[in-house]
Amino acid sequence: MGTRSRSACAFLSFPLLLYFLTIPSECATDTLTHSQPIAIGQTLISAGEVFELGFFSPGNSSKLYIGLWYKNITVRKIVWVANRENPLPATDSASSLIIGSDGNLRLLDGMRNTFWSTNISLASNNTVAVLLDKGDFVLKDNVSGFITWESFDYPCDTFLADMMIGLNTKTGEKHFLSSWETDSDPSPGKFVLGLTPETPPQLFLWNSSKPYWRGGPWNGWTFIGIPNIGQGYVNGLILISDNEQGTAYLTFSTYNISYVIMNVLAPTGTLKTMNWDEEKSVWFVSWVAVVNPCDIYGVCGPFGVCSNRNGSPICECLKGFVPKSTEDWSKGNWTGGCVRRTELLCQKNISSLANGTAQNDGFWKLSGLKLPDHFEYLFNQDYSGCQQWCVSNCSCVAYAYVTGIACMVWAEDLVDVQQFSIDGNDLFLRLAYSELGIDHKKSEKITIIFTTISGVILLAAFMFGLHRWRANQRVKRRKRIKGFGWGDRLDMLRDPSQDNVWVDHATHSESSELPMLDFDKVTCIYVVTKKVCGPQGKLEGGQEAAVKRLSIHSGQGAEEFKNEIKLISKLQHRNLVRLLGYCIDGEEKLLVYEYMTNRSLDTFLFDAKKRMQLDWAKRFNIIQGIARGILYLHRDSCLRVIHRDLKASNILLDDDMNPKISDFGLARTFQLTQELANTHRVMGTFGYMSPEYAMGGLFSEKSDVFSFGVLLLEIVSGTRNTSLHYNEKYLNLLGYAWQLCNKNRELELMDEAMAYSCSRSEVMRCIHIGLLCVQDHAADRPTMSAVVLMLSSEMDLPQPKQPTFTIQSLSDADLLSLHNKLCSMNAVSVSIIEGR
Numbered sequence: 001m002g003t004r005s006r007s008a009c010a011f012l013s014f015p016l017l018l019y020f021l022t023i024p025s026e027c028a029t030d031t032l033t034h035s036q037p038i039a040i041g042q043t044l045i046s047a048g049e050v051f052e053l054g055f056f057s058p059g060n061s062s063k064l065y066i067g068l069w070y071k072n073i074t075v076r077k078i079v080w081v082a083n084r085e086n087p088l089p090a091t092d093s094a095s096s097l098i099i100g101s102d103g104n105l106r107l108l109d110g111m112r113n114t115f116w117s118t119n120i121s122l123a124s125n126n127t128v129a130v131l132l133d134k135g136d137f138v139l140k141d142n143v144s145g146f147i148t149w150e151s152f153d154y155p156c157d158t159f160l161a162d163m164m165i166g167l168n169t170k171t172g173e174k175h176f177l178s179s180w181e182t183d184s185d186p187s188p189g190k191f192v193l194g195l196t197p198e199t200p201p202q203l204f205l206w207n208s209s210k211p212y213w214r215g216g217p218w219n220g221w222t223f224i225g226i227p228n229i230g231q232g233y234v235n236g237l238i239l240i241s242d243n244e245q246g247t248a249y250l251t252f253s254t255y256n257i258s259y260v261i262m263n264v265l266a267p268t269g270t271l272k273t274m275n276w277d278e279e280k281s282v283w284f285v286s287w288v289a290v291v292n293p294c295d296i297y298g299v300c301g302p303f304g305v306c307s308n309r310n311g312s313p314i315c316e317c318l319k320g321f322v323p324k325s326t327e328d329w330s331k332g333n334w335t336g337g338c339v340r341r342t343e344l345l346c347q348k349n350i351s352s353l354a355n356g357t358a359q360n361d362g363f364w365k366l367s368g369l370k371l372p373d374h375f376e377y378l379f380n381q382d383y384s385g386c387q388q389w390c391v392s393n394c395s396c397v398a399y400a401y402v403t404g405i406a407c408m409v410w411a412e413d414l415v416d417v418q419q420f421s422i423d424g425n426d427l428f429l430r431l432a433y434s435e436l437g438i439d440h441k442k443s444e445k446i447t448i449i450f451t452t453i454s455g456v457i458l459l460a461a462f463m464f465g466l467h468r469w470r471a472n473q474r475v476k477r478r479k480r481i482k483g484f485g486w487g488d489r490l491d492m493l494r495d496p497s498q499d500n501v502w503v504d505h506a507t508h509s510e511s512s513e514l515p516m517l518d519f520d521k522v523t524c525i526y527v528v529t530k531k532v533c534g535p536q537g538k539l540e541g542g543q544e545a546a547v548k549r550l551s552i553h554s555g556q557g558a559e560e561f562k563n564e565i566k567l568i569s570k571l572q573h574r575n576l577v578r579l580l581g582y583c584i585d586g587e588e589k590l591l592v593y594e595y596m597t598n599r600s601l602d603t604f605l606f607d608a609k610k611r612m613q614l615d616w617a618k619r620f621n622i623i624q625g626i627a628r629g630i631l632y633l634h635r636d637s638c639l640r641v642i643h644r645d646l647k648a649s650n651i652l653l654d655d656d657m658n659p660k661i662s663d664f665g666l667a668r669t670f671q672l673t674q675e676l677a678n679t680h681r682v683m684g685t686f687g688y689m690s691p692e693y694a695m696g697g698l699f700s701e702k703s704d705v706f707s708f709g710v711l712l713l714e715i716v717s718g719t720r721n722t723s724l725h726y727n728e729k730y731l732n733l734l735g736y737a738w739q740l741c742n743k744n745r746e747l748e749l750m751d752e753a754m755a756y757s758c759s760r761s762e763v764m765r766c767i768h769i770g771l772l773c774v775q776d777h778a779a780d781r782p783t784m785s786a787v788v789l790m791l792s793s794e795m796d797l798p799q800p801k802q803p804t805f806t807i808q809s810l811s812d813a814d815l816l817s818l819h820n821k822l823c824s825m826n827a828v829s830v831s832i833i834e835g836r
């Protein structure tokens, strides 16, 4: 899956000699139409001459298939097959691929029998099939351009860039890779690669639906069970999941289109990343899975750990465990696994506990592991909560706290554990006291040892009492708090059973400049309406305030939280929302901000009527204000804050429509920030995230510059970056803006609602600056100080580079109809400007 080279490089020589029936056709086309079917000997060639589609026979088979391959690559690899299960007989030279009268693609033999069909119900029969440069064969409506079917939704054994592998748990729809049966038979083989429906999803390879290999859960930039795969940009992998929709899809991107790379699931069950080496004319295998015996799922049985050291046996028992059957184990039959040597105290009968001298169980830390399968995910526990949960539940065998994932606990047998020599995670394993080896070797590390049993019982009783008391308190309070709003990621995730660790710190707080408000004094009247940007509240004196609730999985204690908030309250600038105070109550952490009557920018910008209130002068003022606010955060403040979630809904507007950035420094309070660091949980909002952040979690001030660029283009156009859908699927505002700008037609991007009030040169300048800010490479983007300067002066601007998101290039006619479509979306504004 990775593009990173391994030291042990392998060169692939295909045993399969593909016999091609194709002869070069003179008038190559990428489109199959009703009147232009393809017959044996003819092919479709994508517009950029990257891929070719036609009839072929694999290996030494003589059967005929329709398939897809790289056109210019001499060592042919079929990347997709249409009629995998239904080959045409070799003798049939009159076969053809056509568009049927119902608009579906159809593969016919000489007798006009259908051997394969796209078989979907179509609204119109006016369809064409186009082979795209990324290797996607699409069936689309010739008039609307709407894609009704695409080969990317029916993967075979090859995972190409931009393809999505994954599943929808609600509809049960799966897009998984499946191997060929043999090199000469493309029908679905035994091996299937896909994602599991759990959270976070795991990458899995099955052999006849039995687990065969496990890549482990996704941590935001990689699968943690795959060592040395590289991160972010390097592996190129992106996992797009939507819990609400129940979808999780894995995709990858190549930054350089001329770099040919694909992942292939071979009929033998190995998974390879293959790159084409043009110079040597070979496929170069840069990464491969399931070659090492430890890769095979559960090879060492329950509680066994596989390590790939030369010479020594590959399976060992986890610490504190012994082979279930010494005889089997010594013969190298590890499937029985291991069993606990000493019973856990918490599993013993109460009668034996009366002894009083018994020492309680502890946890042993194992490092550098591929964590076991069958975990339970406790998304709302921070590190100490995770530990507590496992300590207090005897069925918890082990726990781990992984950056980018959070708390994982195990209540079943630990299977598929591997010892890595690089990377890997820490696992805390529950063991009986005597297994911890405290008496014998004091130097060995022990993580937690609990007091004597009587102490535990007392503590438990106390905790139970406290819990009951707090639960009562909470029930009382919940009657007052009705709901919450404001933003997608501030979801309230709470577990009432979790008791809170830092209430004491909070109530005994020393005084500070920033008031810590008593929770009960903020009579929080939450407004659940979606349009309201935040819950409103009133402070005791009647002062209006906006209240923002922080998500529970911020992984932070009260003391740290308070320190962060105090630091952030020192940030004061006219373009930042002022923090009035905060409340901590149990798990609830609330931030109290000054109240903004005009709410947030998005409520104006994307509303057909309210956008009229934003004339060009106001918009330009907003743009400049945001730029100055960000510059202050980046450069002039004491803290150097990177916002990381700049978007229209985080820009609040005061009575005079002055912009105030909100949520700044929230990234700090979430304790995920390290300067120029790699964060493991990408927290931003799609559409505003820079490529290096979205894909690799790499962020810097330049990621904010990117978001600012998007925001700027949205303000000028009155259109959301992500709201454009035109003909092909992946067009966004940035691509549209770039193409208009490239044709010197950037004024067409302008929101018609402000056409009467605008300064054309300022608008053009702003679009130009916006495009400079959204360039792919962080180094190409200007700094915020340069942006502020560009906005306020007449200096010459450099030429922006094309963003790679614009995969499709639009013709002039396309641009015109897109423009018309946008205008009709904003019908209200069009009627107003007619008199201009």
Ligand SMILES: *[C@@H]1O[C@H](CO)[C@@H](O)[C@H](O)[C@H]1NC(C)=O
Residues within 6 Å of the ligand: 048, 049, 050, 071, 072
């Ligand atoms: C493939 O080869 C043709 C002719 O040699 C050339 O025009 C085309 O650009 C090549 N395509 C790619 C993707 O290199």
Ligand SMILES: *[C@@H]1O[C@H](CO)[C@@H](O)[C@H](O)[C@H]1NC(C)=O
Residues within 6 Å of the ligand: 060, 061, 184
């Ligand atoms: C194809 O070749 C393989 C060995 O490469 C052989 O086992 C198989 O029988 C052959 N199949 C046919 C149909 O000739």
Ligand SMILES: *[C@@H]1O[C@H](CO)[C@@H](O)[C@H](O)[C@H]1NC(C)=O
Residues within 6 Å of the ligand: 034, 100, 101, 102, 125, 126
């Ligand atoms: C599409 O359907 C109409 C009738 O519904 C038919 O007259 C026409 O020939 C069909 N077009 C094609 C390309 O099959």
Ligand SMILES: *[C@@H]1O[C@H](CO)[C@@H](O)[C@H](O)[C@H]1NC(C)=O
Residues within 6 Å of the ligand: 114, 116, 117, 119
């Ligand atoms: C087409 O789909 C229908 C159900 O949607 C199914 O009954 C039929 O067998 C399919 N036909 C082909 C040729 O796959």
Ligand SMILES: *[C@@H]1O[C@H](CO)[C@@H](O)[C@H](O)[C@H]1NC(C)=O
Residues within 6 Å of the ligand: 033, 034, 126, 127, 128, 142, 143
């Ligand atoms: C598809 O549309 C284009 C232009 O809109 C037209 O030239 C072409 O003939 C159409 N193709 C078919 C098969 O209808």
Ligand SMILES: *[C@@H]1O[C@H](CO)[C@@H](O)[C@H](O)[C@H]1NC(C)=O
Residues within 6 Å of the ligand: 190, 207, 208, 268, 269
């Ligand atoms: C896959 O499973 C089958 C049995 O279902 C087994 O015979 C075969 O050896 C397995 N393949 C590999 C590569 O382990």
Ligand SMILES: *[C@@H]1O[C@H](CO)[C@@H](O)[C@H](O)[C@H]1NC(C)=O
Residues within 6 Å of the ligand: 256, 257, 258, 259
């Ligand atoms: C893409 O890769 C090719 C060959 O590896 C190289 O010549 C070219 O400069 C690269 N393009 C970019 C934009 O990095």
Ligand SMILES: *[C@@H]1O[C@H](CO)[C@@H](O)[C@H](O)[C@H]1NC(C)=O
Residues within 6 Å of the ligand: 325, 328, 333, 334, 335, 336
């Ligand atoms: C390995 O051990 C298991 C029981 O632990 C047994 O069922 C299995 O038959 C053994 N396999 C071999 C090859 O001996």
Ligand SMILES: *[C@@H]1O[C@H](CO)[C@@H](O)[C@H](O)[C@H]1NC(C)=O
Residues within 6 Å of the ligand: 349, 351
């Ligand atoms: C617990 O003790 C009772 C009797 O004292 C015995 O019947 C039972 O089997 C014991 N349970 C375990 C798990 O040892």
Ligand SMILES: *[C@@H]1O[C@H](CO)[C@@H](O)[C@H](O)[C@H]1NC(C)=O
Residues within 6 Å of the ligand: 351, 352, 353, 355, 357, 358
């Ligand atoms: C009490 O503990 C001692 C030492 O750990 C042990 O020898 C003895 O059997 C225990 N007694 C009971 C009733 O479990």
Ligand SMILES: *[C@@H]1O[C@H](CO)[C@@H](O)[C@H](O)[C@H]1NC(C)=O
Residues within 6 Å of the ligand: 376, 393, 394, 395, 396, 411
């Ligand atoms: C202990 O853990 C098991 C397994 O996760 C769970 O089913 C059970 O409800 C937990 N018990 C308590 C008291 O939390």
